[in-house]
Amino acid sequence: MNETADRVLGGCRIAVLLATAAIQLGLSLVRLNGTASWIAFTALAGVLVVAAWWVLRWKPVPRPVALAGAVVVLAASAVAVWTLPPDRLLGDEDWASGLAGWHLLVLLLDRPAVAMAALVLQMTLTFFRQIGSATADRSEIGSVVIVGLSVVAFQAATLALVRVVHRRAGEAAAASAERDRLVHRKALAEQREADQRSRFAGQLGATLPLLAGLADRTLDPRDAVVRERCALAATQLRRLFAENDDVPDPLVHEVSACVDLAERRGLTVTLAVSGEPAPVPTNVRRELTGPLMTALVAARSQARVSVLRTGDEIRIAAITDGEPATRPNGSGPVDVEWHAWGERSWMEAKWRSRPN
Template identity: 55%
Template sequence: MSDQVLLERVLAAIRIVLLGVTAVLQTAMAGPVLFGNRSGYHPVWLGEAAFAVLALVIAVSSGWILRGRRVPAGVALPGAAVVLAAAAAAATTVPPEWYLLRQHWAFGLVGWHLLVLLLERTRPLLAAFALHAALGGAQFLLAVPLDRIWLGETAIAIVSVLGFQLAVGLIVQLVTRRLGQMAAIVAARDRAATRAALAEQWEHDQRTRFAGQLGALLPLLAGLADRTLDPRTDDVRHRCALAAARLRRLFAENDDVPDPLVHEVAAAVEVAERRGVAVSFAVSGEVVPVPTAVRRELAEPVLTALSAARTQARVSLLRTAEEVRLAVLADFAVTAGSPSRSPHVEVTAHTHGDRTRMEARWHVTS
């Protein structure tokens, strides 16, 4: 399980808990107070309507929360306004002697509704709580005598009720923010570990390829060193030219270029030109992404032909959306042989007199 998925599951669980707390408080605490003291509220129908509106907000919110999603902004923000309006309407039905007591059921209840709707939206949550406190305090102060005792009780009630609910919301946001930061740190660490592993694997592959090339080159070098091979013969010169072209292509394979296949073939062409071979290189078609292993197999016929060419060669690269074709026509000084075949690249060779044409074809969709 990824850290982001874990964070989403934690948030989903917190939302469900808040939804359950709000539903229980409304049905098990606010409901009995309202319906058990109906004669004290005027008009009672307005209080009951506010109660029904708050219940509807819970029902609508549960459609998203129970599916592990937060209430969308297009529903949450208007819903918060409806909740505040319902609280204000319910407060008008409460007689002054019940203000900020348990009979003032809506004042302490709607804060939980605001948490359900705006839990992960800090600024709207703070604004909604501030507006709720201002409306509740204003309604209270307009209904009771303005003396020091009543003002103190008002402040204590507002701070104790709304302060606890707001603290719950802010603590949840702090915890989820820390979880998000931890998830980002773990993800960054995993990415760094992945990059290090890929770099190590790439370095190992490079060492293996270089070792393979050097392993094939060592017998040639040893033969030249102990004079069992004569560099004046065409066969030995061809072997030396082929080894040089393969090494040059291998070095070019590590370069960061926009068109790797053209870059690697051009490197082999450069080796042939240094031997005095006149080489023309034509490219047609847009760049096609070709895997590294396939590029090696496509270039091998070109290396074979160019290393054996006597005076001139013509290399052509054709690329379409369906296939990549790399061909070379050269005058061979010696029998170059056929490059090794592979399951990915189809290689054909045809000889006409002193000229040989080799072509490697790779089907993009294969």
């Protein structure tokens, strides 16, 4: 959003710079008269060149440079104005009164409040020159005030227009960015939904033969192996449901889902978690919790589960009082170890976010 708005404002700066340069060279140069006028003209031209160093590179004039340049512009304008007779102010020979305001806009376009104050101050110097003249009458003072206010009003309107364009560009960019975010969120949601359907279909496809075997009585639910297969399928489905939940710590949430289902089967399970939550890709979480489900399904009465997070490493370990019939090995970035001590079984799944 800011980048687009800044580009628009940069284009406005260049347009004001070029317009000011055209006015100074095309309309003011031919009206110079006297050494003081040439000095003021040269000072204004120098300010314009210095400002162009930043403006033409699409950058705002730095604050110290802008303020110093504004002082030079006001001084040059005062010199040019006070060398003219009062009756010639804002006339054909008064090239500086209107031109100085455009130089102030080039310098202070990014600071509208300061720019407006500088424009008013610059024109006030012209009014003081007229009012301070003993020969000026009310009609002359009134004419100078009217013309001066017209010049300031036009320059102020230009300043306001540039700021409105800048604000509208920012709002349009923000609206466009919001539309892009909504489209991106919709695409992500659709992708997650498609992935979820695919995972559910795959899990159900693996579970259907088990259900069919139980239905046609080719599998005996009293068989320990069959019961383990049913428990494993139920745990896999429960973890799959948990995977789709929006929670601050998905890994611990999915581990807790596996533990919860084991407790529902009558097991006594203790869960210990240490370390700060860390982002873990979905496929890695599946690889970490897969061996845990197998270990919990094989447990007969109790299990101890721990989740350890240290630096760039995450470990999930389980100690159970049962030995699984099969020990799934890790795949991809997850390493899995199994050990047996008598009737106890120990499993650890390990993942490093930055492999050595």
